[in-house]
Amino acid sequence: MVASSPVGRNGQRARLFRVYNYYRIAVVLLLVSLLLLETDLFGTAMNNEVLFQGTALAYLGINILTGLLLLAGYPLRPWHITVSILVDILFLHLLALSSGGVGTGIINLVIISIAAGNILIPGRVGIFYAALAALASLAVSFWLLIETTAGIDDIVRAGVMGVIYFATAFILQNITRRLASSERLATERARSIAELEQLNHQIIQRMHTGIVVADPSGTVRLANAAAGELLQGERRTSPPLTTLPAPLKQRLKQWLENPGTRTQPFQAREDTPGVQANFTPLDEPVNNHILIFLEDTSKIIQQAQQMKLASLGRLTAGIAHEIRNPLGAISHAAQLMAESPDISEADRRMTGIIQRHSERVNAIIENVLELSRRRSADVRLLDLGEWLASVVNEYRECGGDGNTIDLKLSGPSASARFDPSQLHQALINLIDNGLRYSEKNTGRRTLTLSTGMTEDGQRAYIDVRDQGAGLSEKQRASLFEPFFTTEQQGTGLGLYLARELCEANQARLFLLDTSEHGSCFRITFAHPGRRTLDYTAEPEVTGTDT
Template sequence: MGARLLFSTLLMGSTVIYQLSSVAGEDSRPTGNFVFWLVGAIYFLTILYGGLFSRVEKVEVFALVQLCLDLVLLTLLMLATGCQDSVFLFCYLLLIIAAAVVLRSGGAFFFALYSLFGLAFLLMGNYFELYKKLAFVRSPETIEGSEVAYTLLVYGSSFFIVALLSGRLDEQLQATEKIVKKQQIDIDNLEAIQRDIVMSLNSGLMTTNIEGEILFLNPYANDLCGGLWPAVKGKDIHDLLPRLSLSLVELVGSSARVEVPFFRESDQAEILLGLSVSMLRDHLGEKSGYLVLFQDLTPIKKIEEIARRNEKMASLGEIAARMAHEIRNPLSSLSGSIQLLGDGSDISRSDRKLMEIMRRETARLDSLLGDFLRFAKPKPAQKSRYKLKSLVLESSLLFQQDERFRNCTICEDIEEHCEVSVDGGLFQQVVWNLLVNAGQAMQPDGGRIWIEVEQCYNGVSLLLLDEGPGIPESERSHIFEPFYSTKERGTGLGLSIVQRIVSEHDGDIEFYDESERRGLRLFFPAEPFVE
């Protein structure tokens, strides 16, 4: 419609120039305002077509009506401006080209034929002098029969040649358009696949410019970093990863994966990221930035730690039986012998005191050996459905009767109907070990211990806190290792046994810190009860 409006405007201007260039005194009648009315009608119809175009359903029929009206108006315009002498005869060619564009090759030949009919109508009327009495017609020169035939032959040939060429050109354009559309669809599909791959990638992907300023984070990377996009856009990568000591140039040259600690503020979690960096190049092969791939290695490190721990446990299990035989039997004999000696009446006070120390130390060794055997060769968990309040209260009562922890006060907050499937004995062992660990941490002054048990939607949470100094950050990665203890006379097996039992119940342990309370949160998942 824009091209048609432009053509109508040019036609109007040409008509004005045509009228102004008419020579007064020629033997021809002036056309008056008729030509302007014709061009104005074409201009008006163009605007009307533009308004109706969006409401038309059958576009080809609508175009056919337009072109037919244009053919009539153009024929009248040429009649008014001198028939075969009209300067607007070229408009027939434009009409044929327009028909080829809108109605394809068949439409072009159709209007080539009817344009020839229109031209023949003009020439034959002039030949028989039918237009001399029409006031709006500028009288053309008289035309001979041979000239009529020659003009029709020349213009007819040109009409059909233009129809043929424009039709072929339109067909080629249509074929090219189909190829381009198909290629564009392929490109769009390829871009969509690439976008889906990037957005669905189960690894963090980051792109930066050559200066190291962040340009893009995929959803996995954004989630891994705590939802920092788009706040980090345009910032240096070292602002996002402040503990990244190497530059991107150095990372590109490194073949090994680089491990970078990262503190995620959204959930206050410390994670370990594994980074690999490659150069990003544009379509010309020029360096345009860096491509950074990274993953959360925290679960992998936990699995590796569990594997190392299990490997240790396998070795310990192999020597557990030997230790029970080689140490416990002589230890029992030694303890019995001391007991018999102590029953004598002729033992001095100092000797009796030494025997009491020996008896106490053998008891401690026996307890240590028992802890070791329970840890190295644990019995399989025999799970049953328990209300945890009774199990916790029993362990709490035993703890409060222990002379070592008389200065400790237990504060209990346990849901009445909190149930889960656990091994009752092992669960009480967990509670006891945690209570002992908390009580020892607060010696010699003592303090309060909190036990909180609540039912979660997918299991049970056990929170055991105390007023002790807590576990330093530097010790937390080793605290569950066998024989690792921060206490002077600790065995280093209490928390290892706790971790082992919780793992057998498919549970989890995490550190918990408040302003005045510190300790551990244990989670035991819910399981269907099987009788």
């Protein structure tokens, strides 16, 4: 069992001794004032009025000096208390000697001094106080007996007072011992509760599940770090979450009206993942607090998709050889037919269709096979402005003069941690898609690339904006699902793989909801100072179609 801290124990002892010293001053002032008023204090004549006056004034001076030292902040030591108790016993017995012996009421004050000594310094020294007081009372009685001013009754009375002194010491020590034991137990329990509370706090803060405690009005009482990221994004400088965002507050209202209802997933901000909220009341009938669990639905969907695609990849790997051989034969036969001089124009178009679809099937097989292969990402700190300019120049050189890519670098140079090759693949997928949809809508292959910093000024982003016709709400809901495509020629894996590459590097790829024409995809990078132990990403892929 752990005892209470010495600092706390000494502080409590100093406070008690200060109170006791105030009591001593008050008692002596009362004695001196009654003496000056020439009042018969005890119903008997004094034995030695001069001794009484001198003792009372000296006792008053000592107590006042002690009080001033305490007020000045003089550190209190155990021996200071011992000396003070001994001074009390000595002066109180001198006052009793000069005022009529142990039969006067002054001798009863000794009991309080012994009690105070046993409370302030429990232990054997408390018995010493009682023994010394008992001897002093007997000495006073014997002295007065010799002086023939007292009788044998005073000796008996002194013995009785000695018994009272020892009884006081034993009783107070027993009470003090019990109080000390209770204090140690309370201190140990308080420390255990504090350690448990700190442990619970650390566990809650490190949980990947968002935890929020709120009242029915939506005021947040407690929120862990995961909840902040799910509802506010990874914003290191943003203030703590104080109120629920509007989508979550709306679902809380629905749950309060019908607790059995499972609310729909939502997205607090366009740069935050989808969230599923689950509500449960806390056992606090007065405050009516509600516990909210927030689950990242994108991770759940991603895990399910990865399992599905991994299984599909293993299946495809097993049958790829059997598919490619006849597929290669079909493609080769179509190519030979197209080269024949006797083929008609209609048949030539048919052979072209066969070749295009053969290439598409082969691309699907290649992309699915790549999903089952993983490699560790080579994460580096990139200057996005410089790196993006080199990628655009390279694309222009390889794609010809028909592509118009407008590069806008705003603000200071932005930095991000990412695998350059994987970022190159994800960005090329977005550029290819954007140019294709711009050409389909406007007849020109145009695109705008821009960089900037998020609202908190901590994270960089890249925007890829096209001049396409935009996407419907239904298409937005399935945009990043594998094999979803809006074109007949696409494999439906381009955007899915681009987002997988971003998430593997702790970045997020999402469709930005803007009022401008076309579609804008944004890659928001993690804070450049953030590092993790495991940067595992999906492999390089060649698919670029949505």
